[in-house]
Amino acid sequence: MNARPLANTAADILDRVRERAPRVHCITNTAAQVLTANLLLAVGAVPSLTISADEVTAFVSGADALLVNLGTFDAARRQAALIALDEADESRIPWVLDPVFCDRSAARAAFARDLAAREPEVVRANRAEVAALTGQDVEDVESAAFDRFALDNLTVLAMTGPTDIVTDGTKRTAIANGHPLMARATAVGCAGTALIAACLAVEDDPFVAACAGLLALGVAGEIAAAGARGPGTLVPRLIDAVYLLDRHTLATRAKVAGPLDVKP
Secondary structure, three states: OOHHHHHHHHHHHHHHHHHHOOEEEEEOOOOOHHHHHHHHHHHOOEEEOOOOOOOHHHHHHOOOEEEEEOOOOOHHHHHHHHHHHHHHHHHOOOEEEEOOOOOOOHHHHHHHHHHHOOOOOEEEEEHHHHHHHHOOOHHHOOOHHHHHHHHHOOOEEEEEOOOEEEEOOOOEEEEOOOOHHHHHOOOHHHHHHHHHHHHHOOOOOHHHHHHHHHHHHHHHHHHHHHHOOOHHHHHHHHHHHHHHOOHHHHHHHOOEEEEEOOOO
């Protein structure tokens, strides 16, 4: 999928999100909750965030997509994640795994791999997190093991960085949109995973949904950074940029290469 087709597809998906206002239930870390909710509202989706064991099943059963983010690795969120995934499986609700900092803790990495084995539609992770999930050195995550992880877990793996790489194990797309300032503000990547979840709520193809969500975040980040004085002014501008994204902006700014052949 090259730049113009993906830009048009992403615009179509954003139009559907704005029209349908899907609800995304987010089990996410404490630092990411506000920005996650605001970005979902900006794109036209509806966030919910309870982790109460008494409520999670009810909230997930009526949601259109689920986000599980491991950034706050406390007992309550681990329990909520497992309850939520049981309901997502039962109700066939698409979900996204964001294994935040799974490279920093063996316990977190083991839990993340267990969740990945439950076949999320998308796993969104940075290079170090992908290395922890795959057991490969950071410099080698673009090897066949990167695609093998997607195939083995029947998922789409979206590795974010200066260039985002999305694979379903048989094809890849590379997206070069974004700005370095995005890495200087807490929870931008986590909130971006929620955008993927919003796309999944209205798009049946997880590979397309992941590409669309990452493209939307990257383009919005570029626009926000152009007028920001630093990370403190980037965040509100990012929310506005997501709100204002349109087909022309996506088409003129998309930096996409693909489909890329996977390595044997």
